[in-house]
Amino acid sequence: MEKKPFVTLAQVQEISQVYPTPFHLYDEKGIRENARRLHEAFSWNKGYKEFFAVKATPNPFLLKILREEGCGTDCSSYTELLMSDACGFSGEEIMFSSNDTPAEDFALAAKLGATINLDDFTHIEFLDQIAGIPETICCRYNPGGDFKINNEIMDTPSDAKYGFTKAQLIEGFRLLREKGAKRFGIHAFLASNTVANEYYPVLAKLLFETAVELKEKTGVSISFINLSGGVGVAYRPEQTPNDIYAIGQGVREAFEEVLVPAGMGDVAIYTELGRFMLAPYGCLVSRVLHQKHIYKEYVGLDACAANLMRPAMYGAYHHITILGKENEPCTHKYDVTGGLCENNDKFAIDRMLPEIQVGDYAVIHDTGAHGFSMGYNYNGKLRSAEVLLKEDGSFQLIRRAETPEDYFATFDFTGIFDRYFGKAKSFTVDVSELKSGSIPKV
Numbered sequence: 187m188e189k190k191p192f193v194t195l196a197q198v199q200e201i202s203q204v205y206p207t208p209f210h211l212y213d214e215k216g217i218r219e220n221a222r223r224l225h226e227a228f229s230w231n232k233g234y235k236e237f238f239a240v241k242a243t244p245n246p247f248l249l250k251i252l253r254e255e256g257c258g259t260d261c262s263s264y265t266e267l268l269m270s271d272a273c274g275f276s277g278e279e280i281m282f283s284s285n286d287t288p289a290e291d292f293a294l295a296a297k298l299g300a301t302i303n304l305d306d307f308t309h310i311e312f313l314d315q316i317a318g319i320p321e322t323i324c325c326r327y328n329p330g331g332d333f334k335i336n337n338e339i340m341d342t343p344s345d346a347k348y349g350f351t352k353a354q355l356i357e358g359f360r361l362l363r364e365k366g367a368k369r370f371g372i373h374a375f376l377a378s379n380t381v382a383n384e385y386y387p388v389l390a391k392l393l394f395e396t397a398v399e400l401k402e403k404t405g406v407s408i409s410f411i412n413l414s415g416g417v418g419v420a421y422r423p424e425q426t427p428n429d430i431y432a433i434g435q436g437v438r439e440a441f442e443e444v445l446v447p448a449g450m451g452d453v454a455i456y457t458e459l460g461r462f463m464l465a466p467y468g469c470l471v472s473r474v475l476h477q478k479h480i481y482k483e484y485v486g487l488d489a490c491a492a493n494l495m496r497p498a499m500y501g502a503y504h505h506i507t508i509l510g511k512e513n514e515p516c517t518h519k520y521d522v523t524g525g526l527c528e529n530n531d532k533f534a535i536d537r538m539l540p541e542i543q544v545g546d547y548a549v550i551h552d553t554g555a556h557g558f559s560m561g562y563n564y565n566g567k568l569r570s571a572e573v574l575l576k577e578d579g580s581f582q583l584i585r586r587a588e589t590p591e592d593y594f595a596t597f598d599f600t601g602i603f604d605r606y607f608g609k610a611k612s613f614t615v616d617v618s619e620l621k622s623g624s625i626p627k628v
């Protein structure tokens with residue numbers, strides 16, 4: 187599929203006059219339309235709910251948009267729970283799917299009335315001691331072995347740290363019921379970024395059969411089945427994006443084949459998507475700072491892996507468009523880099539692009555999920571701003587860029603912070619002290 191940015195050069199020039207590059211930009215219209223398609227695809231299931239995986243893009247403005255579209259949140263930590271609460275999500279609008287969970291995280295999840303998804307058998311006792319066992323509870327299932335679709339191995343759950351074994355689920359449900367649980371759910375996440383319409387239907391069938399077996403063996407009532415995340419997006423132009431309507435229909439067929447005959451036609455389907463909800467509706471906007479000609483041709487951006495870690499961490503492909511040159515032929519081969527002192531800080535290697543000049547705007551596609559959120563401060567780099575391109579074409583700052591003051595904030599009990607930022611600050615850099623009196627503009 188041809189990959190086109192959702193923003194034009196003129197829009198980016200306007201935005202960057204107010205909020206300098208680099209910044210992550212999100213497309214409100216795309217987010218809303220996609221959420222509506224998802225809900226339509228699963229509208230056959232009465233209890234269907236999407237719990238957006240906050241870890242993918244923890245921004246309150248985006249969470250509020252998703253809330254308006256009918257989504258809940260899926261949290262993995264104390265701060266994600268706080269953010270959900272702050273955005274108005276409450277009680278069973280929040281799923282809490284975490285692992286190796288600290289006591290205070292369970293305590294907060296219980297206080298907010300979130301649905302807790304236990305990652306391990308031993309967490310039953312742990313949760314009981316901290317907050318008691320709630321009436322509604324979910325357990326994460328790990329079937330072990332290889333997870334295959336059409337005989338192709340998608341992932342190896344037996345190597346994954348998550349979830350209960352089948353025997354532990356059976357034992358766990360009995361124990362949870364003894365401790366007062368009344369409504370049960372199961373959850374599994376068996377493969378990530380699947381660009382295959384079959385992923386959810388195959389996973390759903392496996393979970394539906396497990397639910398029937400659990401009901402038969404333990405007598406508990408299964409209220410919901412959480413298919414978690416894992417529905418991917420087409421990062422590469424040659425990939426065919428998932429068809430959410432085909433996915434919804436495939437899950438429906440498995441539901442009618444397995445759950446309905448077992449008298450479980452009232453089970454609610456939950457999803458916990460992150461990437462599918464936001465990745466294509468975000469991009470990292472940056473500018474070319476330098477060009478370098480050594481053994482290869484390098485283009486250095488003002489963004490780096492600290493703004494988008496996926497290429498450096500997984501060798502992940504992210505499409506790049508040079509704004510204003512969308513229709514120019516890709517005649518030049520470049521490595522597109524950031525400025526970290528790490529040779530893997532490359533957004534693209536040997537990428538064919540139009541001829542690039544210093545000052546060009548480069549849009550890195552599909553950064554709306556697991557983009558900003560995986561950012562970090564290595565090399566003292568500061569996190570970028572996040573900007574929302576609204577449905578009416580206007581733009582809004584939804585997170586300001588970090589400043590050196592933020593970077594030093596955790597030293598605010600030391601003299602170091604005060605030297606630069608406290609009342610008694612004694613050190614400043616004035617641009618007029620520079621040789622040319624100003625920072626060269628790209």
Ligand SMILES: Cc1ncc(COP(=O)(O)O)c(C=O)c1O
Binds near residue numbers: 283414458461
């Ligand atoms: C428990 C859980 N749920 C949902 C998700 C979202 O996954 P994705 O963004 O692939 O949809 C993740 C991602 O890591 C996860 O760990």
